[in-house]
Amino acid sequence: MKFKTQISLICIFLLISLSYASKCQAARNDIPSLCYHQVEPKAGGKFSLSTEKFRAQLEYLKSRNFVTLNSDDLEKIFYHGEKVKENSIVITFDDGFKTVYDYAFPIMKEFGFKGIVCVYPRFIGSRNAMSWQQLAHLISEGWSVESHSMTHSNLASKCDKPDQEKAFLDYEIVESKKLIENKLGNKVRFMVWPYGCYTESALEIAEKAGYIGAMTVDGGASYEELSPYLLKRQVVYATDNLNKFLIRLGMRALKISRQFPAPGQVVDELATFSCRLDELSDYSSEKYVLNAKLTGKKVNFAFDTEGRMLKADISSKLKPGNYFIDVYLRDRKTGITCQNGWLFTVRGGGIKNNY
Numbered sequence: 001m002k003f004k005t006q007i008s009l010i011c012i013f014l015l016i017s018l019s020y021a022s023k024c025q026a027a028r029n030d031i032p033s034l035c036y037h038q039v040e041p042k043a044g045g046k047f048s049l050s051t052e053k054f055r056a057q058l059e060y061l062k063s064r065n066f067v068t069l070n071s072d073d074l075e076k077i078f079y080h081g082e083k084v085k086e087n088s089i090v091i092t093f094d095d096g097f098k099t100v101y102d103y104a105f106p107i108m109k110e111f112g113f114k115g116i117v118c119v120y121p122r123f124i125g126s127r128n129a130m131s132w133q134q135l136a137h138l139i140s141e142g143w144s145v146e147s148h149s150m151t152h153s154n155l156a157s158k159c160d161k162p163d164q165e166k167a168f169l170d171y172e173i174v175e176s177k178k179l180i181e182n183k184l185g186n187k188v189r190f191m192v193w194p195y196g197c198y199t200e201s202a203l204e205i206a207e208k209a210g211y212i213g214a215m216t217v218d219g220g221a222s223y224e225e226l227s228p229y230l231l232k233r234q235v236v237y238a239t240d241n242l243n244k245f246l247i248r249l250g251m252r253a254l255k256i257s258r259q260f261p262a263p264g265q266v267v268d269e270l271a272t273f274s275c276r277l278d279e280l281s282d283y284s285s286e287k288y289v290l291n292a293k294l295t296g297k298k299v300n301f302a303f304d305t306e307g308r309m310l311k312a313d314i315s316s317k318l319k320p321g322n323y324f325i326d327v328y329l330r331d332r333k334t335g336i337t338c339q340n341g342w343l344f345t346v347r348g349g350g351i352k353n354n355y
């Protein structure tokens with residue numbers, strides 16, 4: 001082979017591998033989802049972003065060609081086999097604050113984005129909340145309005161009172177859907193858990209009530225094979241700087257199965273948790289950094305490469321409450337981190353909210 005040919009072959013090889021590497025960095029076919037609460041000029045509180053900060057985040061999304069999905073789009077993906085388009089994103093606003101209508105909506109519109117508002121009827125029409133008319137206007141602009149329960153209760157809070165639980169969940173899940181649909185004439189498709197807390201009973205009731213899915217604040221990004229009742233969302237906090245925002249946004253989908261405890265399971269106590277990392281056929285500690293956390297705290301775990309099972313020990317006794325399990329996988333070469341989180345509850349009185 002002549003020297004010149006060799007050089008050009010090397011060049012072609014370099015070009016191909018470079019474009020492959022940049023593809024790994026940029027393209028994503030999972031569905032990241034953000035959970036906002038308030039946007040206002042004078043931000044205050046944990047969940048209230050300044051309009052400046054919010055605008056900067058949307059500017060970033062626009063610069064990376066992100067396209068927003070509303071509930072119609074999600075239904076097409078999870079029920080009608082539509083492929084997730086590259087750089088799709090879901091932008092949600094919980095509770096129904098008036099500041100979303102006054103400040104977030106015009107900025108979203110400027111960027112050509114549409115959002116999903118998750119409201120609880122007890123709040124709507126009060127001083128700091130949107131009115132039903134404003135919500136109807138958002139729908140006419142391509143936004144979706146979904147249920148965030150009736151009163152914003154922690155839906156795991158009656159898991160130790162079986163005689164009261166069904167009526168409680170019916171009111172929060174079934175009645176809120178009917179009420180919103182009556183007021184707005186829309187189709188309420190998603191149940192959006194207050195405080196991100198759900199149980200297996202709540203999931204069952206939501207499915208029977210005709211919801212086509214549910215939104216959590218479980219970590220990671222959603223993907224086509226994920227149950228639409230376990231959609232992931234990343235909460236955006238007021239204190240997040242752009243770098244922190246990019247870390248949350250950058251969490252890719254990690255496909256897992258056989259979770260123990262199951263998402264939403266209520267247990268009396270727990271000593272271990274486990275799941276299968278379906279796609280991790282080539283695990284080695286040189287290639288990947290694998291991590292497991294329980295409500296933000298690192299735990300000891302083992303990974304069996306043959307069965308692809310991760311098993312973690314919980315060293316301390318867990319108090320009654322809601323807990324998040326998170327599994328992270330970082331590819332050392334690309335720097336990309338994938339995450340999959342889910343929630344379970346330890347039964348007992350005095351269940352406190354996570355935030």
Ligand SMILES: [Zn+2]
Pocket residue numbers: 094095148152194195
């Ligand atoms: Zn909320």
